[in-house]
Amino acid sequence: VKIKGKMVKRFGxxxxxxxxxxxxxxxxxxxxxxxxTTIDEIRRAIAANHQAxxxxxxxxxxxxxxxxxxxxxxPYWRTLRAGGQLNPKYPGGLLDLKKRLESxxxxxxxxGNHMYVGEFKSKLAKL
Numbered sequence: 730v731k732i733k734g735k736m737v738k739r740f741g742x743x744x745x746x747x748x749x750x751x752x753x754x755x756x757x758x759x760x761x762x763x764x765x766t767t768i769d770e771i772r773r774a775i776a777a778n779h780q781a782x783x784x785x786x787x788x789x790x791x792x793x794x795x796x797x798x799x800x801x802x803x804p805y806w807r808t809l810r811a812g813g814q815l816n817p818k819y820p821g822g823l824l825d826l827k828k829r830l831e832s833x834x835x836x837x838x839x840x841g842n843h844m845y846v847g848e849f850k851s852k853l854a855k856l
Contacts, residue, residue: 732782743782748775753792754799756856760807763833764854765846767809768793774856794818806830813849 732745756771771793772784797805797819805819806829815826815837823844827837836847846852 740783744779746775746779746781746784747788748772748784748792750792750795753789754796754803757793757796757803757805757808759856760804760854762804763852765807765809765813765835765849765852766854766856767811767813767849769811770853770856771808807833807854809846809849813845813847815844815846 730745730747732740732743736745752775753771756766756774760766768786768790772786772789775784775789776782793805793808793816796803797808806826808816810816815823815830817823817826819826821829827844830846831837835849835852838845838847
């Protein structure tokens with residue numbers, strides 16, 4: 730979709746992809762044990778795949794949450810928010826995510842009410 734109006738100020742000129750749920754799920758499934766990704770990394774990969782400037786952050790986040798709730802388990806715990814933050818909206822909440830990530834060798838750091846994966850950038854998967 731061509732970026733128009735007020736969206737130009739936020740995203741810049743060019744095009745924006747509205748991702749399909751299966752696209753987001755497919756990128757989340759690419760992340761292997763011990764690796765991580767973020768919503769922003771998934772957005773960049775989808776935009777590149779469609780030769781677009783960006784991908785809608787809201788729709789990508791919604792589809793990541795949908796993938797996390799599927800019966801056929803997508804490794805949603807490996808998909809973080811920006812800055813390495815754990816997503817409290819995923820099934821099981823923060824304590825379950827912490828347990829899953831620690832079992833894969835990641836160190837979890839608490840900052841106030843939020844939890845982060847320490848050194849997450851060094852564990853980012855290539856999408």
